[in-house]
Structure formats: C-alpha cells, structure tokens
Amino acid sequence: MKKSLITILMLLMAFTIVMSGCSSDTSSSQESGNPATGDNPVNISVFSVQESGIDIPTNQFTKFVEDKFNIKFNWQINPSDGAKEKRQISLASGDYPDAYLLTHYIDQFSQADLLKYGKQGVLVPLNDLIDQYAPNIKATMEKNSNLKTLNTAPDGNIYGLVAYTECFHCSYPSKMWMNTEWLKKLNLEMPTTTEEFKNVLQAFKTQDPNGNGKADEVPLSGSIEEFGVRIIPFLMNAFVYDDDRNYLQMIGGKVQSAAITPEWKEGLTYIKSLFDAGLIDPGAFTQNAEAFKKIGENADAEILGVGAGMHPAIFVNIDPGNTRSAHYNPVPPISGPSGISYATHDGGGVSPGAKFVITNKASEEAQIALIKMVDYMFTAEGQTNGASGMKGIDWTDPVEGDVALGKDSKPMVKQIPMAEGEAPRNAGWSGMAHFYMPKEYRDTFVQGTDIYASDGYERRLYDATLLYEGHEPEELFPIWSVWIDPAEIDEASLLQTNIRNYIEQNQLQFITGNKDLNKDWDAYVKGLENLKLDRYLEILQKAYEASK
Numbered sequence: 001m002k003k004s005l006i007t008i009l010m011l012l013m014a015f016t017i018v019m020s021g022c023s024s025d026t027s028s029s030q031e032s033g034n035p036a037t038g039d040n041p042v043n044i045s046v047f048s049v050q051e052s053g054i055d056i057p058t059n060q061f062t063k064f065v066e067d068k069f070n071i072k073f074n075w076q077i078n079p080s081d082g083a084k085e086k087r088q089i090s091l092a093s094g095d096y097p098d099a100y101l102l103t104h105y106i107d108q109f110s111q112a113d114l115l116k117y118g119k120q121g122v123l124v125p126l127n128d129l130i131d132q133y134a135p136n137i138k139a140t141m142e143k144n145s146n147l148k149t150l151n152t153a154p155d156g157n158i159y160g161l162v163a164y165t166e167c168f169h170c171s172y173p174s175k176m177w178m179n180t181e182w183l184k185k186l187n188l189e190m191p192t193t194t195e196e197f198k199n200v201l202q203a204f205k206t207q208d209p210n211g212n213g214k215a216d217e218v219p220l221s222g223s224i225e226e227f228g229v230r231i232i233p234f235l236m237n238a239f240v241y242d243d244d245r246n247y248l249q250m251i252g253g254k255v256q257s258a259a260i261t262p263e264w265k266e267g268l269t270y271i272k273s274l275f276d277a278g279l280i281d282p283g284a285f286t287q288n289a290e291a292f293k294k295i296g297e298n299a300d301a302e303i304l305g306v307g308a309g310m311h312p313a314i315f316v317n318i319d320p321g322n323t324r325s326a327h328y329n330p331v332p333p334i335s336g337p338s339g340i341s342y343a344t345h346d347g348g349g350v351s352p353g354a355k356f357v358i359t360n361k362a363s364e365e366a367q368i369a370l371i372k373m374v375d376y377m378f379t380a381e382g383q384t385n386g387a388s389g390m391k392g393i394d395w396t397d398p399v400e401g402d403v404a405l406g407k408d409s410k411p412m413v414k415q416i417p418m419a420e421g422e423a424p425r426n427a428g429w430s431g432m433a434h435f436y437m438p439k440e441y442r443d444t445f446v447q448g449t450d451i452y453a454s455d456g457y458e459r460r461l462y463d464a465t466l467l468y469e470g471h472e473p474e475e476l477f478p479i480w481s482v483w484i485d486p487a488e489i490d491e492a493s494l495l496q497t498n499i500r501n502y503i504e505q506n507q508l509q510f511i512t513g514n515k516d517l518n519k520d521w522d523a524y525v526k527g528l529e530n531l532k533l534d535r536y537l538e539i540l541q542k543a544y545e546a547s548k
Contacts, residue, residue, distance in 0.1 A: 149481050239332070394427050
C-alpha cells in the first residue's frame with residue numbers, strides 16, 4: 001500500500017552511489033567512435049529501477065536520448081522491491097556500472113554514501129564535467145543556491161545530483177481533511193482553535209452525522225506511514241513547532257529540540273484529552289495506510305470525520321464516480337491557547353543525497369555523454385519529455401482557455417489524458433527523470449478548474465496548501481539540505497535514530513496514559529539527556545553553520 005501511495009504522490013508531482021581501491025576499469029564503456037562526431041555510439045552501462053508501466057529499454061524517451069546524445073545503453077534493470085539492497089551489493093562487489101540513474105522516492109545515494117564512495121574514488125566528481133559540458137546545470141546551480149548546497153559536498157566536490165522536485169503541496173505535508181458534509185448537517189463551522197476542533201470531534205462522535213442511527217463514527221484517524229498521515233504534528237503545531245521527524249526548532253539561529261519544551265508537554269496534554277474522550281482512533285498510532293483507507297472507504301456507511309494526510313486520496317477514492325472525495329476539505333492550521341498556529345514545512349519532496357552518479361568505470365566519452373544527457377533534463381523541454389512523457393504523446397502545447405496550476409503562471413504544458421483501457425504509452429521515465437522541477441516549473445502545467453474532478457485534483461491540493469503557507473516559523477532548521485561533517489556522520493545518524501525513536505515512543509505512552517505527564521516528564525527529559533541530545537544538536541549546529 002505504501003508503494004501505491006508513493007505512486008499516487010509522484011504521479012501528482014510529475015504532473016509533474018565498494019570497496020576501497022577498486023580498479024578504474026573502463027571495459028563496460030568501450031566504444032568505437034566519439035559521440036561528439038556522430039560516429040558509432042558510446043556504450044554505457046547504467047543501474048536503474050523500473051517502475052510499473054515503463055519498459056526502459058524500449059521506452060520512447062530512452063530511444064530519443066540515445067539518438068540525441070549518441071548513446072547505446074546497457075541497462076541493469078531492477079524492480080522497486082530490493083532495489084536499495086541490489087545497489088549496495090553491486091557497489092560492495094566492485095562489479096558496478098558506469099552510472100546509477102535512480103528514482104529518488106524508491107532509492108538513492110545518501111549523503112553518507114556519496115562521501116564514502118567519493119573519497120574511495122568510486123564516484124567521479126562532476127564539477128569539471130558540469131563546467132565544460134553542462135551549461136544548464138551550471139546556470140541553474142548559480143541561480144538556485146539551495147540546489148548548489150544540496151549537490152556540493154563539504155569538500156567542494158559534486159559527487160552526484162539530487163532530484164530537485166519542489167512539490168508545493170508536499171512541502172506542507174501534515175494537513176487535516178474534515179468531512180464538511182457533516183459540518184453542514186450538524187450546523188457547525190470549520191474550527192479555528194484547539195477547543196473548537198475538540199468540540200467538532202465530540203459532535204461527530206455523539207450526534208450521528210452519517211444518519212444511520214449507529215454510534216459508528218470515527219472522529220479522527222490517520223496512519224503511521226508517510227505523507228502527513230501522522231495525527232500528532234497538526235495538533236502539536238498549535239502549541240510548538242513539530243517537524244514530524246526530528247522534532248527540531250530554530251530560535252535565534254540556534255537549533256534546539258522542541259520535544260523537551262513546556263509547550264511540547266502542553267501539546268501532549270491536549271492530545272491526550274482527545275484520546276481520553278474517545279475522539280482519536282487508537283489505530284491511528286499503529287495502522288498502515290491500507291487499514292486507514294478502509295475507514296475512509298467503509299462499505300456500510302461513511303464513518304470518518306477527519307483524516308490526516310498530505311492529500312485525501314490517501315484515505316478516500318478520488319476516481320471518477322467517487323461519492324466521498326468532495327466531502328473532505330482542508331482544515332487550516334488551528335490556534336492553541338497562546339495563539340500559535342504553525343504548519344509543518346520542509347523541502348517539498350527535495351531529499352538530500354543523489355539520484356544520479358558516474359563511477360570510475362565510465363570512460364571519458366561516457367562521462368561526457370551522460371552529463372550532456374542530464375543537462376538536457378535541466379531544460380523545461382527535457383524535464384517534461386523525461387518525466388511526463390514525450391511531447392505529442394503524453395503532453396502538448398496549451399490552447400486558449402487553458403489555465404495553469406499557478407495563480408500567476410502562464411500555461412506551458414498540457415497533459416494528454418489516457419483513454420479508458422489504453423495501454424501504457426511507455427514514452428517517459430517518470431521518477432527516473434526527475435532532476436529539476438522547481439515550483440515555478442510545476443506551476444506552468446495546465447490543470448482543470450473543478451477541484452473535485454480528476455483533472456483538477458492537483459489544483460485542489462494547491463489551493464489547500466495555500467491555507468498552510470506562511471504558517472511555518474520564521475526560522476526553520478533545513479535538515480533536508482545540510483551536510484554533516486564526514487567524521488561525524490555515523491555518530492549523528494545513530495544519535496538521530498535513537499533520539500527520534502525515544503521521542504516517538506514516549507509521546508505515544510504519554511497520550512495513551514501508559515506514562516503520566518506530570519510524574520514521568522522529568523524522567524523523560526533526563527532520558528533524552530542520557531541519549532546525548534546536546535551532542536546531536538551540537539553536530540547539527542556545526543553542519544548548519546558550515547552550510548551557510
């Protein structure tokens with residue numbers, strides 16, 4: 001189910017790196033001509049991951065770039081399941097290809113991978129290749145300092161390229177979607193405060209809004225997976241900023257833990273009150289996405305009052321003919337007793353690491369051909385042909401009357417809908433081609449104006465996210481883009497895992513009553529101190545200062 005959610009999300013978005021001392025054998029990329037002269041193509045071996053509906057060797061975009069850049073690919077294709085393990089095995093064995101061209105939401109090189117294999121010489125620094133053969137990549141990094149930071153290791157080398165997919169609605173993941181049909185039936189208004197939110201949930205629980213005479217309503221539910229489905233962040237953000245992963249906040253340029261503040265304790269007290277009143281589905285703390293959707297799509301009656309999620313398709317069907325999707329509309333960030341109404345904000349789908357690397361097995365000709373190919377995908381045409389499919393097959397130019405997703409954007413790309421029963425067109429690489437999709441690019445895609453229709457779904461999410469935009473704190477710790485000192489990265493990774501698990505285990509115990517917020521709070525804070533929280537924050541602060 002998690003994979004299906006990933007598929008849904010990335011379709012919306014596309015609407016959008018051995019052992020030390022391995023040889024630099026170039027046998028896998030021998031060629032009999034020079035790509036710059038139009039002679040015989042350069043042979044290049046590439047490790048890739050194949051998604052559903054795509055056959056990479058026969059794909060039309062594959063054929064297009066092979067012709068355009070005089071390449072003959074030797075694909076090492078892997079299914080999504082186990083892709084990360086196979087990549088790691090290929091590197092550890094020394095039997096690795098000329099390049100890795102990955103799909104970042106399935107698997108990619110972490111920053112630690114890049115530093116490890118870069119220092120071993122397995123990965124070729126891309127700096128000189130970009131300077132000489134990739135004007136679009138070079139210009140883009142000069143224009144976009146965030147992209148340059150993401151791509152540039154602390155030693156100044158670019159060992160790989162990230163997938164810069166700046167998804168607006170993804171950048172505010174922790175949303176709530178409320179059944180507004182129930183609000184109308186019970187003559188209630190959209191809540192704006194924590195107390196009003198609690199009162200609405202209470203009404204959903206006790207006043208039979210689905211009208212079947214049964215007390216079967218589930219006031220609030222969510223899941224424990226990805227895409228904003230965890231219920232705590234939205235609620236905690238009315239008390240203190242909750243980034244929903246590392247529990248960090250920035251104050252005066254200093255990174256701190258939000259999870260030891262009095263406000264965090266106050267937020268847990270509020271959430272516990274909802275749980276004690278039976279207003280939170282206990283399954284929200286244990287269930288996967290499939291179980292969550294069974295609540296939203298309950299066969300006998302509509303029973304879900306409020307669902308947590310980056311987008312409602314996580315818990316209700318949005319296919320043509322659906323009957324419930326339009327019932328669920330976004331709840332703007334609610335205010336707590338102190339007037340705080342934060343919204344979780346991150347890089348919007350931009351994850352640190354790299355989806356594309358070149359190894360020391362690649363010949364000079366192969367390196368040049370590869371970087372030129374990727375440089376093409378740093379143009380609007382190249383990115384669209386690669387990620388969305390070829391022009392004339394999967395997209396075309398807009399016509400008069402078409403409306404772009406962005407409010408002030410000129411429509412540039414109009415997707416050609418799939419006919420019912422139509423076979424996959426196999427004309428693009430989807431996520432494997434995600435290289436540079438900033439918000440201003442994504443905003444130029446044509447979208448329908450009916451937000452409840454299938455062709456207007458992205459606009460629905462865009463409009464919903466406008467309600468959250470600006471509710472992030474003035475200072476954010478950009479954990480998605482900072483580079484940690486290579487000498488400290490293993491230590492930081494272990495500390496991060498232990499601290500995060502401890503916070504999440506304890507917040508659940510406090511909410512469900514297994515621990516007492518008054519009696520056990522000091523011991524909880526002491527536990528974080530024992531897990532070296534101060535050392536973790538020290539490492540992060542150092543990385544933040546270096547990134548600046």
